[in-house]
Amino acid sequence: MGKATVIPFGPQHPVLPEPLHLDLVVEDEKVIEAIPQIGFIHRGLEKLVETRDYNQFIYVAERICGICAFGHSMGYAETVERLMGVEIPKRAEYLRVIWHELSRIHSHILWMGLAADAFGFESLFMHCWRLRERVLDVFEATTGGRVIFSVVKVGGVVRDMDATQLENMKSTLEGIKDEYRQICNAFLKDSSVKNRTVGVGYISEQDAVNLSMVGPFARASNVNNDVRCLGNGGYGDLSDFKPILDAQGDCYARVKVRALEVLQSIDIIEEMISKIPAGDIEVAVKGSPAAGAEAANVVEQPRGECYYYARGNGTKYLERMRMRTPTSQNLAGMTTALAGCDLADVNMIVLTIDPCISCTER
Amino acid sequence: MSYATKSPWVIHYDGSSCNGCDIEVLAALCPGYDVERFGIINTGNPKHADIFLVTGSVNEQNIKVVQEIYNQMVEPKVVIACGICACSAGIFHDCYNVIGGVDQAIPVDVYAPGCAVRPEAIIDAVVQGLGILDEKAKALEANKKGA
Numbered sequence: 001m002g003k004a005t006v007i008p009f010g011p012q013h014p015v016l017p018e019p020l021h022l023d024l025v026v027e028d029e030k031v032i033e034a035i036p037q038i039g040f041i042h043r044g045l046e047k048l049v050e051t052r053d054y055n056q057f058i059y060v061a062e063r064i065c066g067i068c069a070f071g072h073s074m075g076y077a078e079t080v081e082r083l084m085g086v087e088i089p090k091r092a093e094y095l096r097v098i099w100h101e102l103s104r105i106h107s108h109i110l111w112m113g114l115a116a117d118a119f120g121f122e123s124l125f126m127h128c129w130r131l132r133e134r135v136l137d138v139f140e141a142t143t144g145g146r147v148i149f150s151v152v153k154v155g156g157v158v159r160d161m162d163a164t165q166l167e168n169m170k171s172t173l174e175g176i177k178d179e180y181r182q183i184c185n186a187f188l189k190d191s192s193v194k195n196r197t198v199g200v201g202y203i204s205e206q207d208a209v210n211l212s213m214v215g216p217f218a219r220a221s222n223v224n225n226d227v228r229c230l231g232n233g234g235y236g237d238l239s240d241f242k243p244i245l246d247a248q249g250d251c252y253a254r255v256k257v258r259a260l261e262v263l264q265s266i267d268i269i270e271e272m273i274s275k276i277p278a279g280d281i282e283v284a285v286k287g288s289p290a291a292g293a294e295a296a297n298v299v300e301q302p303r304g305e306c307y308y309y310a311r312g313n314g315t316k317y318l319e320r321m322r323m324r325t326p327t328s329q330n331l332a333g334m335t336t337a338l339a340g341c342d343l344a345d346v347n348m349i350v351l352t353i354d355p356c357i358s359c360t361e362r
Numbered sequence: 363m364s365y366a367t368k369s370p371w372v373i374h375y376d377g378s379s380c381n382g383c384d385i386e387v388l389a390a391l392c393p394g395y396d397v398e399r400f401g402i403i404n405t406g407n408p409k410h411a412d413i414f415l416v417t418g419s420v421n422e423q424n425i426k427v428v429q430e431i432y433n434q435m436v437e438p439k440v441v442i443a444c445g446i447c448a449c450s451a452g453i454f455h456d457c458y459n460v461i462g463g464v465d466q467a468i469p470v471d472v473y474a475p476g477c478a479v480r481p482e483a484i485i486d487a488v489v490q491g492l493g494i495l496d497e498k499a500k501a502l503e504a505n506k507k508g509a
Contacts, residue, residue, distance in 0.1 A: 011424070011427055012375050012406070012408075012427060012431055013406065015406075017374065017376055017381070017384040017385070017387075017388060018376050018381065018384065019375070019376055019424060019427070039423045040378065040421075040423050040424045040427070041376070041377075041378040041379070041418070041421075041424075042378070042421065042423070042459050043378055043419075043421070043454045043457045043459055043460055044457045044458045044459040044460075045454060045457055047457070047458060048454075048456070048457065051456065059453065060453060060454075063380045063382070063453055063454075063477070064380065065380055065381050066379070066380040066381035066382025066383065066384070066385060066478055067381050067382075067385060069380075069382065110385060113392075125392075126392055126393055127393075129388070129389065129392035129393060129394070130392065130393035130394060132389075133389070133392075133393065133394035136389075145478075146386070146389075146478065146480065147382040147385060147386060147478045148382050148477060148478050356381065358376075358378070358379065358380045358381050
């Protein structure tokens with residue numbers, strides 16, 4: 001055994017588009033401890049509820065994170081609707097689910113690309129991002145934006161989708177499916193990919209529970225924590241929803257869970273499109289949240305369960321808005337998975353939690 | 363500028379962006395917009411880079427990182443502020459942990475606004491940056507001859 005050396009990883013690192021700093025304590029080639037340091041992106045946006053009213057804050061909430069932007073605006077809007085006892089039309093709920101699942105598809109494909117980049121499979125990275133562009137085209141056609149959509153409002157959604165748009169969305173997703181399956185084959189069957197992922201960064205089911213991990217990271221360790229099962233909003237009308245679980249608990253399992261979730265999301269969107277009722281897309285929201293009223297909400301973001309809490313104070317400004325985002329839950333799991341791994345596997349393990357640092361620090 | 367004298371390599375750093383602009387920077391490099399076909403490569407090494415793409419505003423914690431990357435880059439170099447947060451801190455301008463746009467930390471040559479900045483805007487800014495890069499290279503050359 002050699003002497004312990006500390007290797008700094010990040011904040012500017014080619015594998016991560018985002019700044020995360022890790023102090024890797026290394027003995028020979030083995031990482032014995034990883035100490036994360038965050039705070040490079042902290043903006044303090046929860047405090048902005050004091051200066052933006054509850055309708056304006058939705059644009060701030062959306063910009064917590066540019067990848068799960070839609071999920072955050074939806075989670076925030078649902079929380080405020082609960083706070084004020086607003087019931088939104090069914091069509092708006094369905095539209096929200098459609099867009100939310102679409103952002104899960106785009107987020108997971110994006111992540112698969114970054115993961116391919118992390119294990120050095122450059123062409124696979126490019127293929128994933130090529131496919132993702134087509135999902136973004138659907139977003140652009142239906143909302144007008146590529147990453148920030150501003151399409152949710154308290155009391156419903158801003159834009160409706162007509163039958164042609166829904167039909168186009170369906171056919172685009174059908175068209176993506178075949179190419180996506182080919183990419184999945186590369187991820188799940190290619191031996192060079194397997195060499196980098198199988199058995200790497202193992203987390204046991206017990207550890208996943210103890211570290212309160214969330215999202216696909218935990219589901220790859222056989223912990224069912226998919227809050228879509230609760231059936232909030234449009235999810236309650238799904239005929240059959242089974243979260244995708246895997247018991248292996250390594251990087252390969254995490255790739256697999258996400259890969260299959262994309263196909264599941266396509267199925268959810270297709271079901272929603274076939275069931276979507278006609279009607280209004282918004283209700284007028286008047287007044288302000290009562291003083292002392294509290295509401296909480298959970299949303300299954302692409303990265304896992306995100307918890308929202310809001311308290312009113314009788315004015316149109318909220319007293320407190322708090323989010324607990326998936327990546328901040330998963331950091332403990334990440335450092336556990338990193339302990340004992342090879343130095344060369346660090347970027348793979350860091351990526352398999354799908355870190356979203358701007359969510360974490362807000 | 364009629365033609366580019368070189369294919370610039372870019373380095374990207376996420377100040378305190380929400381990821382929206384970061385993924386658009388990457389999207390500009392990937393198929394769809396595909397500026398890599400012009401030899402524009404995203405590098406992780408500041409010493410290899412000609413163009414510094416910064417997304418997001420600066421804060422107490424990351425201002426040193428931004429300056430460090432800028433200082434490590436070799437002249438001539440161009441800084442592009444991608445997205446409204448990098449230009450002026452945008453929607454987060456009155457957050458307690460935000461100092462302001464990237465120009466508070468390092469000199470910025472081109473501003474590419476937008477929330478999130480569209481890949482077309484980034485490509486436009488890079489093309490504009492290429493002209494500035496050429497001018498800076500010429501000025502350096504002239505200084506060398508003068509000395």
